[in-house]
Amino acid sequence: MDDSNWPIFEVDQHIVAHGRYYAGKIGSRFFTALRDEKKILGIRCPHCGVVLWPPRATCRDCFSQLGLEDMEEIGPQGILESFTIVTYKEPIQPRTPPFIVGIVRLNGASCGMTHFIDEVAHDEVKIGMRVTAVFAEHRQGHIMDISHFKPVRFSTD
Amino acid sequence: MTLAPTLQVREFVEIPCTVDIPYRFAAGKYLSRFLVELRDNGRFLGIRCPVCKRVQLPPRIVCAVCHVRNSEWVELGLEGTLTAFTIMHLPLTDPTTGKPHKPPFCYGSVRLDGSDSVVDYFLNVEPSMRRLRVGMRMRVVLKPRESRKGDLTDILYFDPVD
Amino acid sequence: MKRNVAIIGGGQTHHAGRRPDVNQGELVNEAVRAALTDAQVAIDEIDAVLLGNMEFFEGTHLTDCWLVDATGALGKPGLKITTGGTVGASIVCAGVYHVASGLFDKVLCIGFEKQEEGDTGAILSAVAHPLYGRSVAGAAVGYFAMMGASYMAAWGATEVHSAMVAVKARQNACKNEYAHLRLNITIDDVLSSRMLAYPIRILDMCPASNGACALVLADQKTAEDRCAKPVWIRAMETVHNEQFEFDWRDVTTSKPMFSRVAAHNIYKRLGVQDPAQYFDVFEIYEPATWAELVWYEDLGLCPRGEGFKLIENGVTEIGGPIPVNPSGGVLSTNPIGASAMLRIWEAALQIRGDAGGRQVPKEVRRALATAYGGTNWTVLTALSKDLED
Numbered sequence: 135m136d137d138s139n140w141p142i143f144e145v146d147q148h149i150v151a152h153g154r155y156y157a158g159k160i161g162s163r164f165f166t167a168l169r170d171e172k173k174i175l176g177i178r179c180p181h182c183g184v185v186l187w188p189p190r191a192t193c194r195d196c197f198s199q200l201g202l203e204d205m206e207e208i209g210p211q212g213i214l215e216s217f218t219i220v221t222y223k224e225p226i227q228p229r230t231p232p233f234i235v236g237i238v239r240l241n242g243a244s245c246g247m248t249h250f251i252d253e254v255a256h257d258e259v260k261i262g263m264r265v266t267a268v269f270a271e272h273r274q275g276h277i278m279d280i281s282h283f284k285p286v287r288f289s290t291d
Numbered sequence: 292m293t294l295a296p297t298l299q300v301r302e303f304v305e306i307p308c309t310v311d312i313p314y315r316f317a318a319g320k321y322l323s324r325f326l327v328e329l330r331d332n333g334r335f336l337g338i339r340c341p342v343c344k345r346v347q348l349p350p351r352i353v354c355a356v357c358h359v360r361n362s363e364w365v366e367l368g369l370e371g372t373l374t375a376f377t378i379m380h381l382p383l384t385d386p387t388t389g390k391p392h393k394p395p396f397c398y399g400s401v402r403l404d405g406s407d408s409v410v411d412y413f414l415n416v417e418p419s420m421r422r423l424r425v426g427m428r429m430r431v432v433l434k435p436r437e438s439r440k441g442d443l444t445d446i447l448y449f450d451p452v453d
Numbered sequence: 454m455k456r457n458v459a460i461i462g463g464g465q466t467h468h469a470g471r472r473p474d475v476n477q478g479e480l481v482n483e484a485v486r487a488a489l490t491d492a493q494v495a496i497d498e499i500d501a502v503l504l505g506n507m508e509f510f511e512g513t514h515l516t517d518c519w520l521v522d523a524t525g526a527l528g529k530p531g532l533k534i535t536t537g538g539t540v541g542a543s544i545v546c547a548g549v550y551h552v553a554s555g556l557f558d559k560v561l562c563i564g565f566e567k568q569e570e571g572d573t574g575a576i577l578s579a580v581a582h583p584l585y586g587r588s589v590a591g592a593a594v595g596y597f598a599m600m601g602a603s604y605m606a607a608w609g610a611t612e613v614h615s616a617m618v619a620v621k622a623r624q625n626a627c628k629n630e631y632a633h634l635r636l637n638i639t640i641d642d643v644l645s646s647r648m649l650a651y652p653i654r655i656l657d658m659c660p661a662s663n664g665a666c667a668l669v670l671a672d673q674k675t676a677e678d679r680c681a682k683p684v685w686i687r688a689m690e691t692v693h694n695e696q697f698e699f700d701w702r703d704v705t706t707s708k709p710m711f712s713r714v715a716a717h718n719i720y721k722r723l724g725v726q727d728p729a730q731y732f733d734v735f736e737i738y739e740p741a742t743w744a745e746l747v748w749y750e751d752l753g754l755c756p757r758g759e760g761f762k763l764i765e766n767g768v769t770e771i772g773g774p775i776p777v778n779p780s781g782g783v784l785s786t787n788p789i790g791a792s793a794m795l796r797i798w799e800a801a802l803q804i805r806g807d808a809g810g811r812q813v814p815k816e817v818r819r820a821l822a823t824a825y826g827g828t829n830w831t832v833l834t835a836l837s838k839d840l841e842d
Contacts, residue, residue, distance in 0.1 A: 143323035143441060147387050147587075149579055150311045151572035153512030157304040158476030165304045191479045192522045197496045199486075202300065275304050303473040308512050316583040326584065347697070349585045355695045375702040377598035378651035379591075386578035387588045398591055398650075400599060400702055409699050412589060420651070425606035444588045 160189045163202055165275040172269045174280070176208040176243045184244045209240035210267040211286060212247075219256055232256065238265055238283050249277075253284035321350040321361075326441035333433050337406050339363040348408035368404030369431045370452060375400045376425070378418045385444070394418075401429050401449050415448040428452040457840060458552045459676035459683035461559075461669050462492020463798045468633040468664030468786045470569075477511055477567045478523035481665045484791075485524055485563060488667035493679065499669070500557040502526035503547050504533050505540040505564050506790030510571040524563055537580070538738070539691075540564060541666065541794030542824035542832035546689050548670045558672045564795075565665035566788035573661065580827055582697070593827060594658055597741035598650035599702040604743050605652065607705045610761035612652050616643035617764045618742035619656050619784065625771055626781025628810035633662040633786040657742040657784075664788035666795050673840075684801040685837050690719040693830045704747060704758075712751035712823070715831045720753070723835055729754050732835075733817040734803045735769075735777045736796035738825040739784055745777065748823065776813045779803065793824035797834050804838050818842045 157165055160177060167173045177189035181198040189205055192198070217236030220227070234256065237246035251259060253268070265283040273279035318326055321338065325348075328334045337346040338361040340354035346365050347354070354361050376399030382391035383398070397414035414429065416422050429449040439445035464487020472480060481504075489496060502524050504517040513519055517526065517533035536543040541564035548562040574592070581590035591599075604610055620640055626632035636642075638656060646656040676683035694701070694711040701710055716728070725731045735752070739745035746760035754775055755763050763769050769777035778784075780799040783792050800820035802808040819842050824832040 140320040141323045141327045143318040147314050151575040153308045153571040154305045156476050158479045159300050162304040194522045197525050318584050375599035375603040380648050385588045
């Protein structure tokens with residue numbers, strides 16, 4: 135057989151996997167508070183004082199165990215720490231570009247939350263802007279129970 | 292503002308996540324030839340190592356035992372010997388199509404004549420212990436040329452040689 | 454070993470079919486805290502954190518990064534390892550190399566699986582080669598079933614022998630408070646249980662469990678200064694098999710099987726003449742009953758083809774001369790990412806005399822743990838009570 139004449143053979147396949155993510159004790163409280171109370175909860179470490187979002191069962195900084203009683207409301211307002219305007223297209227994206235993704239440091243939290251920024255002209259978004267959470271009409275215990283963050287405009291908010 | 296402390300979580304939240312990831316796999320030189328031969332000519336090609344003489348399926352460039360290039364292409368027989376089998380009572384789903392194979396059915400490992408490697412596939416044998424036997428002779432039955440696409444599913448089943 | 458390495462502490466979760474009350478981090482943290490407490494070591498003293506699980510089983514990549522809070526790895530070096538079913542032991546391998554090298558003194562090794570979260574069937578099918586076999590990939594149970602059919606045909610064993618292995622495992626697990634399945638069953642119960650893939654019935658097969666295991670490994674000075682009962686890891690052996698060759702289902706194959714090769718290598722290294730005499734207890738990774746019978750032979754506990762006689766004569770019972778899987782084994786508890794580490798940890802508990810109701814009733818100075826991966830390779834671990842053993 136001719137050793138240099140190799141056929142090209144490629145196959146397209148998909149891997150489809152259906153999973154379910156368990157939020158755990160602290161996470162479950164976070165999501166039910168979003169859904170039922172339109173409240174965003176962080177968690178305060180009683181040992182080192184850091185207030186973490188997302189709330190979790192172990193302190194990121196000092197490894198202390200954290201409990202439901204350490205959870206406290208943060209936001210709904212916060213400062214936009216950074217952002218980008220996504221203009222390239224990928225099938226996996228949750229929204230059609232162009233859209234704005236930003237990091238919001240909610241009032242009371244020691245770290246930021248990534249989310250969409252909307253209801254603002256793209257050339258008006260600024261680092262340091264004050265923004266506030268907008269909750270979705272139909273909530274189901276999901277991070278998208280917050281629909282997006284919008285600028286705080288002093289005359290109306 | 293701190294919420295009133297509660298000692299128990301009444302509802303444990305589960306969030307469904309589905310990933311659907313597309314891939315494009317290249318078969319590479321030797322495997323491409325194997326798959327094309329199977330699809331176009333209904334032939335099984337193995338490859339022999341020049342040192343240990345093992346005839347390997349699927350054909351691959353290097354013999355893992357001897358670390359030398361496999362060189363000699365060998366056309367295998369379309370009959371072989373059943374080395375192991377099972378009767379599946381669980382539906383086996385082809386992950387590339389999502390279609391399940393309805394149980395019960397027989398599934399086994401056949402060593403085609405001339406090959407050192409075995410091929411796993413469905414067996415066209417009634418799913419009871421009356422006929423199934425390690426050592427029984429089996430024959431490859433292929434799908435018709437127009438349904439073959441260069442994949443092990445080009446095999447329809449292994450049929451017992453009577 | 455360049456430097457001697459000991460297990461100075463460990464912990465495991467109470468393994469379960471369902472743990473909806475915890476997320477992956479909370480599950481892992483249970484084992485981590487138990488291990489640190491058992492070792493009397495604070496997280497700040499840990500020099501490296503090694504984490505392993507089955508790739509993408511939980512639908513998340515980079516689990517070592519996502520679980521940093523839970524593992525205490527912030528700011529620390531470490532690795533994430535995935536090697537299929539052997540991963541729990543591969544983590545320990547990596548941990549041993551870290552300490553033995555002299556570069557790290559105290560290493561935290563973690564194996565976990567939260568199987569209910571992912572689509573394990575879909576992900577397992579991706580183990581098969583995409584273009585040669587994925588479309589007809591049999592489930593793990595199918596592969597072991599073929600091994601069982603081959604075993605019976607070759608050596609004259611029957612389904613009763615498989616049931617004996619199942620009963621031993623499940624009765625032993627009844628004595629293990631951490632085991633997932635603790636079933637007080639009889640041979641008749643097994644033989645009348647649902648057939649999954651002939652000859653394997655549901656009680657012959659391992660479960661899918663949620664659980665975690667963690668070990669603290671340390672150098673000799675730390676172990677001797679701080680640990681009352683260090684368990685020494687004397688040797689580890691890993692051997693890759695040729696993934697395309699499925700001969701391991703044919704028990705009469707003349708091909709060198711990975712488990713036999715690994716056993717041969719580790720026995721040579723340690724100077725083992727008769728493993729049944731040398732080791733006092735075995736923790737074998739058996740996803741199905743037939744695998745245990747084949748392991749007896751591959752480990753040299755009996756001649757080839759006679760594994761079923763060992764179980765028939767009660768030799769491998771918890772009170773027998775060659776106790777195998779006093780913990781209940783993988784047949785009783787299988788959070789895959791942790792399973793191989795649990796074999797090592799359970800063997801260590803036997804050496805320490807801390808195995809509670811499942812402690813074998815004889816002195817245990819040396820133990821052998823095995824790990825078995827769907828990629829058909831294996832990890833063996835030899836442990837001992839003293840460095841002179």
